[in-house]
Amino acid sequence: MTWLVTGGAGYIGAHVTAALLTAGEPVVILDDLSTGDARRVPAGVPFLLGDAGDPATVRDVLHRHCITGVMHLAGSKSVPDSWEKPQWYHRQNVTVVETVLGAMAEAGVTRLVFSSSAAVYGLPGSDSVAEDAPARPLNPYGHSKLDAERAVANSPGVSWIALRYFNAVGAGAxxxxxxxxxxxxxxxxxxxxxxxxxxxxxxxxxxxxxxxxxDYVHVADIAAAHLAAGAAVTTGRRARVYNAGTGxxxxxxxxxxxxxxxxxxxxxxxxxxxxxxxxxxVVADVRRIEAELGWRAxxxxxxxxxxxxxxxxxxxx
Missing domain, CATH: 3.90.25.10 (UDP-galactose 4-epimerase, domain 1)
Structure with missing residues (x-):
């Protein structure tokens, strides 16, 4: 597998990249550095400065580097900012995903791990929230992530997993x-x-x-969840949402x-x-990811x- 990590110079994306490299998986990074930091890009890892929302850019990197799977972490995630710029958040978190999916379809890339969010749940009806709970986002950011999940789920032929992050904290290095x-x-x-x-x-x-x-989950644990998800979409057809939290x-x-x-x-x-x-x-019910992917924080x-x-x-x- 050669993975394209969009947003790979970001906080979580850089940890995912590091985990993939440690596991011996080749990685290519696409990041526009709007919030990422080039100093997080490991030496020797191909890095393209560009917008994952630009179809030509995504098509080029998929073909040029013979990408076989995508871990999509590019996007915007500030709840307050999403109230100020709801259309921008729709572009960053929905339109960009649709662009990546379109480029994947053209290139014949069928494996995707998607970065989602617990913000899709809104107000949970219990002390912990499971993946089959009603999704009722309370802010434009949450709505954009839910719409992006739906775009992923409606992509024919794609083996995908969406990880609904809870609150990422800490540092692996x-x-x-x-x-x-x-x-x-x-x-x-x-x-x-x-x-x-x-x-x-x-x-x-x-x-x-x-x-x-x-639910504060160490970012190194979130990176490990991506490894588990990547293995799952590679070894069989998947179409599944999982919470990534501690419980x-x-x-x-x-x-x-x-x-x-x-x-x-x-x-x-x-x-x-x-x-x-x-x-x-908002606290994660993590029984599904533990049972099906063997992952726990x-x-x-x-x-x-x-x-x-x-x-x-x-x-x-």
Whole structure:
């Protein structure tokens, strides 16, 4: 197999690339570097700077590098931004997927692992959410991911798996760390490092401590889920959605306290209003992926916080 990893210079994409290489799988990266970082691209890995939404670019890389499978991680993922730019999010997360699928069909590439999101669920009706729960997204980002899943599912001849990520955290290596400004853990560690207050979005939610509960899964575990999914779509015809989470929920305050233990510093914080379209709690039911792909998360929240803290340079904002 030779895998094309779209978005392979991004935070999760770079971890997926590293896992594939460790497993001995040839990899080609396509990334426009709008949010990715070229320093995450391993030496010797073919890298094309380009837009996965450009049909000619995708066709060229599929043919030139004899690609036999695609791991599609390119896209946009900020919930607040999606409210500001819903049409842009539809383009980035739906139109781009349709473009990749069209190019795959022309090139005869029939294996796909698709990066989806727990945002498709919206407000779960139970403490943990399984893949067959109703998909009722609460924001344009979630809607775009659900529409993209439907485009994948309606592609004839494609063996595919969609991984619905929960909240990716941590770092598999220092140069792969998450330097974003929207994800919770980098913001918490920045507050611990600099003393600048962290705004906690929602402090009176219907949860035990009033802050949002999420399923925080180490990014190295998410990368391992891609290996399992890649093996599955290669060895047989698949058309399946799987949660990629730990099955355990942690609140925002849990993450803050874990960071304070790791850094031996206090995390100053301010109370802010909940973000529009954010559910109070979302935790994965992971029984399907464990039973069918033999995958389960191996790392704890403390593992993730430790790796993120050690992986972020002291002068990083």
């Amino acid at each position: 220092p140069h792969l760390a998450d330097h974003g400004t929207t994800n919770l853990l980098p913001r918490v560690l920045h507050a611990a490092r600099t003393g600048e207050p962290l705004t906690v979005t929602g402090t009176d939610l219907p949860t035990p401590d009033g802050t949002a509960i999420r 355990t929920g942690h609140s925002v305050l849990d993450v803050i306290h874990a960071a304070e233990r790791m850094t031996a510093a206090s995390v100053p914080r301010l109370a802010g209003p909940p973000r529009p379209g954010d559910p109070a709690a 191996r790392h704890t929240l403390d593992d993730a916080v430790r790796s993120a803290w050690l992986g972020v340079p002291s002068n990083s904002g």
